[in-house]
Amino acid sequence: MTNTTKKFSFLDYVGIASMLFGLFFGAGNLIFPIFLGKQAGSLVSISILGFLVSSVGFPLLGVIAIAMTRSNGLFDLTSKVHPAYAYFVTILLYLTIGPLFVVPRLATVSYEVGLSQVFDSPSPLYLMLFTIIFFVLVLIFSLKPGNILDIVGKFLNPLFLFFLSFLIIASFVFPMSSLDQAIPTPVYASTPFLKGFLDGYNTVDALAALAFGIIVVNTVKAKGVTHPKDVSSHVIKSGALAVVVMGIIYVALAYIGAFTAPVYGDTQNGGQILSLVASHYFGRFGQVILFLTVALACLKTGIGLITAFSETFIDMFPNGPSYKTYVILTTSFSCVVANIGLTQLIQLSVPLLMFLYPLVIVLIFLSILSPLFNHAPSVFLLTSLFTLPVAIIDGLAQTPEHIQQMIGFVRFYDQAKETVPFLSVGMGWIIPSLIGFIFSFILYRIRQNRSVSP
Template sequence: MEKKQKFSDILVIGGALFAMFFGAGNLIFPPLLGQQSGTSWFIGFLFFFIFDVGLALVAILALVRKGQFEINGITDVMGKVPSTIINCIAVLCIGPLLAIPRTAATTFEIGVQPLAPNFSTWIFSAIFFAIVLALTIRPSKVVDIIGAFLTPVLVITLLVMIIKGIISPLGPIDLPETTNPVQNGTLNGYQTLDVLASMIFIMIITSSAQGKGYTEGHSLSKAVLSSSCVASIGLFVIYGGLTYLGATTCNLADMQGLNQTALLVAITKALFGNTGVILLGVIVLFACLTTAIGLSSSTGAFFEELTGGKVSYKKVVIIVVVFSWLISNAGVSTIIQFSAPLLNLVYPGVLVLIILAFFHKSIKNKNIYRVATYFAIIVSALEILAGFGLPTGFVKFLPLAPMGFAWIVPAIVGGIIGKFIPCKD
């Protein structure tokens, strides 16, 4: 019998999803985006939200529509080998390669370094990941720990900070520093990694919903969608508030030229003084811990399934935590600098697959997916190479290239070409 949906269940699962999405990238990027966008802060924020939460929600909706609650539901049309490669790259990006190390690095630079400048990053990150390991090693408890205990503290501290900034703005919002808030918002949205994470998080959220009794197809889909909407609403409010706070620093000379973490520290100190720095430390700690827990758990489950159980969940989690500990000590700026080209390469192809997944009932030829995806990846690769000084700058003349979407038209062309290539599977 189909279980009737309970608001309390949806709130807990949605709160957990919110907390897992709202991690290091989500915390540090909106304020700088707001400062750079100035009077166009809402436009920058809107595109940030669309290419972060919006597309993450689209990915979840696509998986629910197909009735497949795992990453393969998006990538399986590419064939076994390409699908496995894409899945592994996505999981590594949101796992030990980029996202998980960034959680510890962000926590240290924002929550620890301003208060204890001489404290060792190696010691702190070891403590941080010891906590992550302890809370991740038992997957059945992960979502309830995050949703029921950590999320309320995270939300309250953030809302206090935002409300204070709205009541007492730091300064007037001036003309934008950047002339392209659309592209800036889009690229910042990529950096949060939430689109990639959504295809992994859906597994743990689905498992949680099933554990609460939503086992039937319709009730399960409805619970996942309702929880996703709860998380999206919360993220819209928090993202918008942080972007606005950044926009109010446009005219403050002492806040110009700061990186993502330093600007967030400066804003909080201006709003609350030294007490604010402590408050920010609490915000960062819970935001990054919850994300690291969710990502580590999902990564462990993915590779255990990929290896057919030959590598256990516990072993994967331990490897992920240790590797993330080592990478995290490179610092936030280095991790972001390293991640930008990789994400700009991976995202367009994944976005093509997500969008086309909505039309899976109408698409009979899998080569439509494949050629469209390959064309998007190729154009993205050419853009990255141009950034390194190689003679591939002609891609900047493609339609929508100034907005950061040079891959869209080639993907459409690739899909059309794929339609006329016979498919053998």
């Protein structure tokens, strides 16, 4: 009989926490907190707190949600709302962490951190050549992954963290400026916590948590723990350990970004800032080392995401294209999208993230609270239906102005802001979601009382 009461040692927790850290912490997790710091300036402390809630807290809750609901993955979890909803959210989420945003971003981050700062006059041609080489390597290893992820990961993560720790120490011991000199941008000056919270969406880790949470759960089970409460407990403890490490790095990077605000005022994204900081403290050698470690990390993550994307779509559509076809199409499309450029890619992704995140956050909280209503599908469905319209509005509000004008959205949005609380700050989904949950929960309780009445 399986031992369901197996106790974890500290090394067991460290091992799972390390794996969770590796799943979540990619190149994007470097560029967004450091750019937040540059924009938040002297208000970096308040801003990073908001960032930590959405970039660290929600991913941890997402993994816990997978564990508590005993789901077999994202599709299984979203099926609690409705099968059609499960297909819609799963496809859109995997497209987001795949070829629409995260995978192309891996190449552009590598380029911005390294080569764009090496050339005096970088051109789109350099970016195109780099992305072609990058995605050819991703394609080769994705077709036959083998043990490349394990081999690279065992050496790369320690090397990366080792170099990053030197960069962080140097930045704090010899800061480029003082926080008093770092003037926050207007949006951070007015709502620092909320802006930091929304910026945390860019890490997409809450989305990834639902996609990869089952990996963590299965790892715990593989160590001989099968009782649901024990599995959840070990996942929470391991996740908390990973969260602490991620949080420390985020805070440190945010402060480094704030120190650079008076010095590098014309930088457009965090990749540029990170490269300039490495060059400032360690010269060209430090810049090259940073580029190599980030590029290898991005390559490893790209292989993992392309592989996960292709395998997921094969499972969802068994009569569709082959694994090889999915890999080739996804890699090719990602290469094309990557040539938009990092800054433009981030801007284009915001509407999609503003739409997806409310749906994901609500799903996470419903999953954690689901024991209160015995996992009733009606509560999942009604709450999600109340959330969906405002999530669409939040997404459209972040589209380019000419698109809003073309579809007549501007006048509607101005009127909606007067009636929907928090809509003007990108959080309009909160009240409708609460109303939907309370309403569906009351209906559930009424049905329960009727079913037990004599």
